[in-house]
Amino acid sequence: MSELQLYLSDTLPPLIVADSIRLLLEDPNRVATEIHAWSTSQYRSGTEIPISDYLFHAVKKIHLMGEFRLVPREPFVNFLVALKRQVVSYCPAEDRELLQVNMDRLGEGTTAFSSPVEVIFRQAGAERRSAKDAPEAGSSAQAFRGIQRFALLLERLGREVGAAGDPSALRSSALTEQVVAAAARNSRDTQELEQSLQRLKELGIDVGTGDLFKALGQSLPGWVLPETVSAATPEHSSLKAMHRIVAQAADPAEGAQRFQQMVKTATDRFNEGSLAQAVAMLDLAERIIAEKEIDPGSAELIRRRGNEALDLERLRKYAESPDQHSQLRRVLNFFLELTPEGLLAELRRELKREKRRLLLLLLEIHGAPARAAAFEKLKPSRIQQVTDQDWYFRRNLLYLLRRIPRPEGPMEEEVDIIIRHTELRFPTPMLKEAIANLGQLKHDRSEQALGGMLRDIEAILLKPGENPYDSKELRLILDRVVAGLARFGTPGARRAVVEHALKRKTELGDTMSRLTELAGQDLSEDPQTVEKLIASLKSNLPFKLLGLVLHQNDQNLAYTVESLSSTPLPAVRQAFEDSLKRFPDLSVARLINKALAGFDQAPQAVVETPVASLAGDLEIFGLPALLQSLAESSLSGALSLKNPNGESFALMLLKGGKLLSCQTGALQGDEAFYQLLERPQPGTFFFSRQADRGAKESATREAPTGLREILPLSLEGMRRYDEFQQARAIVPDDVPLTATSVKATPHPDESDGILLRDLWMTASKGATPLECEASVAADCFRIRRLLVHWVESGALAPA
Incomplete structure (x- = not known):
């Protein structure tokens, strides 16, 4: 009592x-x-x-x-x-x-x-x-409904255990995981959870905390919204359950243990290829730490060592896929050893080249924070003796500065630091990286530093007597210096390149070959440089002697033609045409004709055509994240979704980042949008900035509500997805249903009389939920919600 x-x-x-x-x-x-x-x-x-x-x-x-x-x-x-x-x-x-x-x-x-x-x-x-x-x-009613659903699932599991005879055979079944997840979701406190797990134990299935997190993790959707979403997003029911399990621990030690199990489950999902699910769980872990629901010391220890469970090959695979970088970055930021500071510390001591390449790739994924951290490591005012380990590390830091886009702002300090790394006494690999950096920094001091290096190396190589440096290495460095100067595109830099090339000193290497660094540049605004190159062209042409055509250096001739191939000045055209006229069989005739054809080609008018501005795999991007990205970019156009066979199954039209219309199958508008999130399909997407007029007319026939914000629609679709997955566990896709003597009543949230009539007529005749979805014009969430309501009230029962 x-x-x-x-x-x-x-x-x-x-x-x-x-x-x-x-x-x-x-x-x-x-x-x-x-x-x-x-x-x-x-x-x-x-x-x-x-x-x-x-x-x-x-x-x-x-x-x-x-x-x-x-x-x-x-x-x-x-x-x-x-x-x-x-x-x-x-x-x-x-x-x-x-x-x-x-x-x-x-x-x-x-x-x-x-x-x-x-x-x-x-x-x-x-x-x-x-x-x-x-x-x-409705909170009490929701709690009761959750308990009722758990009882229904438990009843199904009991029947399957009885049929199998061996409970252990069902321990890892999909139904067992659904029952475990339902027990966790529907328990308001530890006592209720233990009572639910006891019911499972009575069936011969013993479930631990790790099993709870595993079942809940596998029930999460395969996508997450991007970090840029500022609105408060509703928490998935499985994440709520995980949060509750950690927060309701009896003491801090147990809370830390449960938190560690949750993080371990996240790494397991990561290793199994479910990146989005891992991200969702680690985002929750971040919130738990921020809300101080776990001992800070324990949380730091877990964050510092948890990355040891990550599979390196899986990590490398994600890192090599640019489409995965935004989600992968959230995983990296959770584990302290994978933050920019942690990765740089490991990079300093790592000896294996392949591992260093992975670390550099992960640092690139971090972007601006990693660049800033690398820059701080390079800041010491004076570089003394450079050890092997130190120069390797510095070269990698310079590599990061070159690879990661530089933020806007003054660059004088960065130029100064890079110049300190261009002393010839430093190892060649580090020198090459510093030179490449200078070539990207469009600053007067960068150009001056490269010009100074060019003169210094020339002087050393041309100086008779003993050379304190390896001549072969210095010539390789010359290649990089000249390339860096050519990229500046200034008259002074170009003249330095041409003057160096025309020296033709064997001690400096193949100087003429370095002229090709000017290929693709229009030198029209630098007539002095053009004049020197034309003179070089003429001096390398063949000449006739006693009726014989004597060739000089055809390779040097080819280098000169390439350097002038994008300069459509009359003087250049005349030099090319005269060369072909005098020597029709010239070895560089093909190069000259190609350049002349380029001169004659008028600039093509830009014609607007339906060009895909974005295309990819739906499974990688995740539809909600993709739509939010398009919304934040305020793009207009058509988004077409195709199944693996290449057949289109949905079309959305966007205007200024807002939804104009949506169509999938027989569904239109919001309901079609929700359907795409409720039952995600594998396939590809294709976004075009210009929608086909016929498709636009078809898709906009029913767009009475005008433009719709993407985020509220996505949040509602994600909520429906969550509830739909729980409903599928109660009324599985392929289970036939039959009417009982209990009168069917409407669901409190469903007022569409036609839907109620059509669905009842179909379901009561033995149809499966999938057959109901195929024959009734409504999204799968509304259909399954009604079917579950009728099963729970006793109006329908599995056949």
Whole structure:
């Protein structure tokens, strides 16, 4: 009886008191007496709610035990009839008729109200006399619905265990994972969770905390919204359950252990190829730390060592796919050893080349923060003796500065630091990286530094006597210096390149070959340089002697032609044409003709054509993230979704980053949009900035609501996805359904009479949920929600 009192006061959940209620089915009078005593105590607590409402609340709570199938059906029906009759006798005379009417209508609808009980089921027609401090409406009903669904899943699992004969064979089955996930989602506290897991244990399936996180992790969607979304996004029910499991630990030590198990599950999902699920769990872990729900020291230890469980090959695979970088960056930022500082520390001590390449790639993925951290490491004012380990590390830091785009702002400090690394005494690999950096920094001091290096190296190589440096290495460095100068594109830099090339000193290497660095540059604004190159062209042409054509250096001739190939000046054209006229069989005739053709080609007018501005794999991007990216970019165009066979299954039109229309199958508008998120399909996407007129007319026939913001639609679609997945566990795709003698009632949130009629006609004739979705024009969430409602109320049952 004490358990009954606690249950009526919402202190104990139905599952815990189910056994006690079964024992009391034989004595309805005793139960009625306890209900009267409980109602009287509640009424005396000072509330203005009439005692009849407390009596109704108690009977409703008992009635729910039968609705949730936690007690045998037939004896419960007889028990409930007798209980109602006895409870009415305890009601004040003026309220008896209303109480009797409402008890006869039990199951048709309830309303939530606040009282000393957490939530009290009020009678229809009863006046709400006090509503302050009310809990969220429907919270109690949602809790009961969750327990009922858990009971239905448990019942299915029990049948499968009985058929299999060996519970261990079902421990890793999809149904077991669904039951475990439902137990975690629907338990409000540790006691309820333990009670639910005990029911599983009675079936021979022992479940630990790690199994809970695994089941919940696998139930998460295969996509996450980008970090740029500023609106508060609703938390997926599985993430809520994980959060609750960690937060409700008995003590800090247990909380840390549960937190570690959750992070371990995230790394497992990462290693198994489910990056989005891992990101969702690690984002939750970040929030738990930020909300100080776990000991900071324990959290830091887990974050510092948790990355050891990540599979390096899987990490490399994600790192080599640019489409995955935005999600991968969130994983890297969680683990301290994978932040820019952690990666740079490991890069300094790592000896294996392949591992260093991976570390550099991960640092590139971090972007600006990694560049800033690398820059700080290069800042010491003076470089003394450079050890092997140090120069390797410095070269890698310079590599990062070159690879990661530089932010806007003054560059003088960076130029100064790079110049310090261009001393010839440093190892050649580090020198080459410093030179490449200078070539990217468009600054006067960079150009001056490269010009100075060019002159210094020339002087060393041309100086007779002993050379303190390796001549071969210096010539390789010359290649980089000249290339860096050519990239500047300034008259002074180009002249330095040409003057160096025309020296033709063997000690400097093949100087003429370095002229090709000017290929692709229009030198029209530098006539002095053009004049020197034309003179070089003429000096390298063949000449006739005694009727014979004598060739000079054809390779040097080719280098000169390439350097002038993008300079359409009349003087250049004349030199090329004269060369072909004098020597039709010239070895560089093909190069000259190609250049002349380029001169003659008029600039083509830009024609706007439907060009895909974005295309890729839906599984990699995730539809919500893709749509949010298009919305944030304020793009207009058509987004076409295709299945793996290349067949289009959806078309969206966007205008200024907002949804103009959406179509998939027979569905249009918002419902079509939700369908795409509720039941994601594999395939590819193709975004074109110009929509085909025919497709536009077709897709916009039903766009009465005008432009719609993407984010609210995505959030609603994600909520529906969550509920749809839970509904699929209750009513699986391929299970035929059949009507019972119980009358079907509408779902409280569904007002479409045509949908109710069509779906009932289809489902009641033995159709499966998938067949219902194929024949009824509605999104799968609304269809499955109705089917679950009818199964829970007993109007439908598995065939």
